Amino acid sequence: MGRRRFGIRLSLNARQALWAYVFLLVPMAFFLYIRIWPAFQAFDLSLREWNIVGEVRTYVGGANYERLAGDPRFARALLNTLRYTVVGVPAQIVLGLAIALLLERVTRYRGLLRAVYFLPYMTPIVAAAWVWQWLYSPNFGPLNGFLDAIGMPAQPFLDSPAQALYAVTAVVVWQNLGFVVVIFLAGLQSISRTYYEAARIDGAGARALFLHITLPLLNPSIVFAVVIGTIQYLQLFTQVVNLNFTDQGGPLDSTLTIVLYIYKVAFQRFQMGQAAAATVVLFAIILSVTLFQLKVLSRRIEY
Amino acid sequence: MSQRVRPELGMVLLYGVLVTGAMITVFPFAWMLLTSFKPFHEIFSLSFLPAEPTLENYAQVLLHTDYVRWYANSLIVASATTASVLFWDSLVGYTLAKLRFPGRNIIFVLILSTLMIPTEMLIIPWFVTSSELGWVDTYWGIAFPGIMTGFGVFLMRQFFQTLPDDLLDAGRIDGITEFGLFWRIALPLVRPALSALGIFTFLGNWNAYLWPLIVIQSKAMRTLPVGFALFSGEAGSEWNLIMAAASMAIVPVLAVFALFQRQIIEGVVLTGVKG
Numbered sequence: 001m002g003r004r005r006f007g008i009r010l011s012l013n014a015r016q017a018l019w020a021y022v023f024l025l026v027p028m029a030f031f032l033y034i035r036i037w038p039a040f041q042a043f044d045l046s047l048r049e050w051n052i053v054g055e056v057r058t059y060v061g062g063a064n065y066e067r068l069a070g071d072p073r074f075a076r077a078l079l080n081t082l083r084y085t086v087v088g089v090p091a092q093i094v095l096g097l098a099i100a101l102l103l104e105r106v107t108r109y110r111g112l113l114r115a116v117y118f119l120p121y122m123t124p125i126v127a128a129a130w131v132w133q134w135l136y137s138p139n140f141g142p143l144n145g146f147l148d149a150i151g152m153p154a155q156p157f158l159d160s161p162a163q164a165l166y167a168v169t170a171v172v173v174w175q176n177l178g179f180v181v182v183i184f185l186a187g188l189q190s191i192s193r194t195y196y197e198a199a200r201i202d203g204a205g206a207r208a209l210f211l212h213i214t215l216p217l218l219n220p221s222i223v224f225a226v227v228i229g230t231i232q233y234l235q236l237f238t239q240v241v242n243l244n245f246t247d248q249g250g251p252l253d254s255t256l257t258i259v260l261y262i263y264k265v266a267f268q269r270f271q272m273g274q275a276a277a278a279t280v281v282l283f284a285i286i287l288s289v290t291l292f293q294l295k296v297l298s299r300r301i302e303y
Numbered sequence: 304m305s306q307r308v309r310p311e312l313g314m315v316l317l318y319g320v321l322v323t324g325a326m327i328t329v330f331p332f333a334w335m336l337l338t339s340f341k342p343f344h345e346i347f348s349l350s351f352l353p354a355e356p357t358l359e360n361y362a363q364v365l366l367h368t369d370y371v372r373w374y375a376n377s378l379i380v381a382s383a384t385t386a387s388v389l390f391w392d393s394l395v396g397y398t399l400a401k402l403r404f405p406g407r408n409i410i411f412v413l414i415l416s417t418l419m420i421p422t423e424m425l426i427i428p429w430f431v432t433s434s435e436l437g438w439v440d441t442y443w444g445i446a447f448p449g450i451m452t453g454f455g456v457f458l459m460r461q462f463f464q465t466l467p468d469d470l471l472d473a474g475r476i477d478g479i480t481e482f483g484l485f486w487r488i489a490l491p492l493v494r495p496a497l498s499a500l501g502i503f504t505f506l507g508n509w510n511a512y513l514w515p516l517i518v519i520q521s522k523a524m525r526t527l528p529v530g531f532a533l534f535s536g537e538a539g540s541e542w543n544l545i546m547a548a549a550s551m552a553i554v555p556v557l558a559v560f561a562l563f564q565r566q567i568i569e570g571v572v573l574t575g576v577k578g
Contacts, residue, residue, distance in 0.1 A: 012475070017404035019481035024410060027395045030451050035417040038428035045427060102321050106314075115564060116325040119332070122556045122567075124510045126528040127549040130535050131335045134542050140347040142334055174328065179571060186572040235421060238512045238528075245536050259423050259513070266427055267517060279424040286421050 039283075045276035052270040064277035074278065076253050077261040080165060084257065085233040088169045088176075093225055095173065096180030097218075103181065104188050114185070118178030125175065129242035132171045133158065136243075158244055161254040168236075168243055168255050175239075176232065180225050187221030188214070223297040227290055234286050235259055258282050332553075339547040346542050360547035369522055370548060373530030380446050380526060381508040387450040388504045389497055395451070396459025397485045401471060411460070417453040422514070430517055440520045449508060455500050458573075462496040463489060499570030502563055506556065527552055 046064055050057040068074045099117060103110055120128060135143050136157040144154045157167045195213050204212070215222075237259040241248050249256035249264070258278065266275035338346060339360055341353040348354075364370050399411050429448055430439075438444035466489055474484045490497070512528045519525050525533070531552055535545045560567060 013403070016402050016481065020398050020402040020404040020407070023394055023398045023402075023482075023485075027391055027414075027451055027456075028410065030391075031414055031417055031453070034429075034448060035420065035425070035453070036413070038425040038432070039420050041428035041431075042424045099321070099324060102317055105317055106321065113321050113325055114568070115560075117328055118568070119560070120328060122506065122560050123332075124528055124531075124552050124556065126510075126512055126532050127552040128331065130531075130545055131331045131549055134338070134546070135331060135334060140349065142349060145349040174331075177328075182568055182571045231421075235423065242532055242535075245532070262423055262426075263513070263517075266430075272427055276427050279421075279427065283421055283424045287419060290419075 042276050042279050042283075045273055046280045048273045050272045052272055057273075060273065064273045065281075067274050068277055068281065073253055073256065074261055077256045077258045080254070080256055081234060081236065081258045083165055084169055084172070084236055085230055087166065088172055088233050089226060089229040091169070092173045092176050092180050092229060093222065096177055096225065097184050097222075099177070100181050100184035100188060101214075103185060114178075114181065117181050120175045121178040123175070125238040126242050128175060129171065129239050130245075133243050133245070136167055158255075159251060161250070161252045164244065164250040164254045168239055168250075171239055171243065172233070172236065176229065180229070183221050183225050184218065187218045191217045219298070223294070226297060227293050230289055230293065231286060234282070234289070237263065258285075335546045335549050335553075338542060339550045341543050343541065343543050360543045361551070364544055364548045364551070368534055368548075369525070369530060370534070370551070372523055373525050373527045374551075376442075376445075376524060376530075377509055377527040380442055381505050383442070384446050384449045384508045385501055385505045387446075388452055388455050389501050391451045392455030392500065393459045393463075393490060393493070393497065394485060395456045396461075397463045397489055399456070400460045400463035401466070401468070401485075401489065402481070414453050414456050418457070422448075426514060426517060429514070433518055439518055440524050442524075444518045445515050445524075445526065446508075448514060449504075449511075452504070455504070458500060459493065459496060462493040466492055495566070495569070496573070498563070498566050499573055502559065502567055503570055506559065509555065 045057070047059060047061060048057040049060045049063070103114060106113070135141055138144060138154065138156050138159050141157075143157070147154060156163060158164050191214065195217070196209055199209055199213060236257045240250070240255050240257050240260050241263075244250045244255060249260055259282070262275050262278045262282070265271050265278065334351075337351060337353060340356040340358070342355055342357050342359065345354055395414070399407060399414075425448070433439050433444050433447075438447065470488065471484050474488050479487070510528060511526070512532070515526045515529050516532075519529055522530075531548055534548060538544050
């Protein structure tokens with residue numbers, strides 16, 4: 001009896017491992033072949049010249065990267081993407097935090113209000129972008145109708161190189177706001193009331209409570225919202241394409257982003273090597289920005 | 304302090320700000336819906352309500368474009384992908400959380416590392432592979448990059464880890480197979496995580512744009528976002544038609560939201576806390 005039990009125990013361990021490998025067979029094939037291997041292929045392709053038609057993929061070393069460095073449109077795409085991020089992320093964090101703080105104070109209709117703010121986040125980006133294209137329309141759009149009604153001059157919005165990028169950013173903020181609000185509401189609810197009560201007994205005012213209790217304890221939520229938001233803005237594509245559909249990238253490339261640049265170079269100009277090089281640059285940017293943010297933002301305050 | 308003196312005034316102000324914000328948020332939807340009922344000659348008048356409301360725009364979009372086909376395509380791709388993700392991500396998550404075997408950590412780190420790679424970097428190699436294997440312009444071609452996700456594996460692993468090992472050991476003694484343990488005992492216990500993952504996977508695929516835009520070539524294979532974008536480009540300034548098509552594109556999302564509001568909100572929180 002004892003010997004048999006020992007024997008079964010051993011084979012149980014081995015059997016468990018065998019089952020595990022059976023379970024992981026298809027998934028590992030997927031992750032290696034569809035997710036990891038293509039990343040190396042992108043690196044490889046970025047060192048080659050290939051126009052999609054021929055079979056020949058000549059090794060050209062860093063030529064594609066040099067071409068990128070010398071392309072003013074790529075510089076433009078980089079600069080624009082930076083602008084989107086620097087304007088959009090703080091805007092949605094501040095607005096989201098403000099709305100969450102206000103929502104936390106109300107007792108009636110909180111669920112309904114939260115649902116309304118969340119609605120744009122659920123909406124298909126393509127459909128929302130086309131609605132906004134109409135709202136922004138310079139001649140017949142409701143926004144200019146509104147400006148006219150309050151006695152302000154009409155604005156070109158998406159048709160102006162100076163305004164287009166900010167008009168696009170406003171749509172993205174509108175769309176992301178609900179997500180940020182929900183994250184902050186959850187963060188606020190996890191802060192124990194006792195901290196506030198103790199601080200109030202010590203005579204702390206509303207400002208001090210916010211600065212010394214709410215903000216530090218909300219740090220994990222803020223880090224998350226900043227990191228996720230930044231990654232989203234660095235990968236901006238769908239809104240940009242669909243808001244200026246006839247002039248993708250906006251007037252004078254004023255709304256062009258890195259991903260739209262990659263799409264154009266790869267699937268309109270068929271310079272696959274150069275496009276692959278741009279994806280490698282994007283990967284490097286996203287990786288370093290994310291690691292930097294995680295390090296700096298989460299280190300600052302630790303409790 | 305000063306707010307304490309006049310609490311009712313503060314409350315009025317609070318609701319005033321929140322309701323104004325909510326109205327601004329909702330305005331694009333209201334405009335879209337109202338324009339979709341206006342005949343063409345009314346759309347540039349800027350009146351909020353349609354003077355002669357009509358269903359003509361909806362009929363036009365449904366009867367004279369491939370809209371219904373695009374809708375069906377999106378449903379097929381999004382449903383199949385969601386089913387696949389739910390099955391595989393939970394199986395892998397369970398295996399990594401609950402089974403002991405050599406190489407477990409390496410495999411986990413490998414899958415986790417895929418989260419760092421932006422999709423854009425993979426798209427060109429995917430396109431090459433799809434062309435070589437004849438996947439371009441097929442449902443499989445649209446769906447294959449998303450049939451499993453590193454994020455889902457991570458999420459499910461977190462949840463399976465909270466299950467007690469004794470439970471599974473008891474099952475093992477009763478002679479249940481390892482797959483049976485996963486399917487009949489562990490899976491029903493993580494239903495909240497499954498519904499959150501399922502809803503977000505469905506919505507993500509329903510709304511996907513970049514990859515479908517690249518891999519789809521024929522009009523008939525377009526998913527809703529691709530079909531809608533290209534149709535709108537062709538429709539030009541017929542905003543009444545575009546708004547009708549947009550209204551219909553939003554319906555399933557609204558339905559999902561109305562039905563699963565709690566799970567969706569919890570899902571966002573879940574991903575926020577766990578991610």
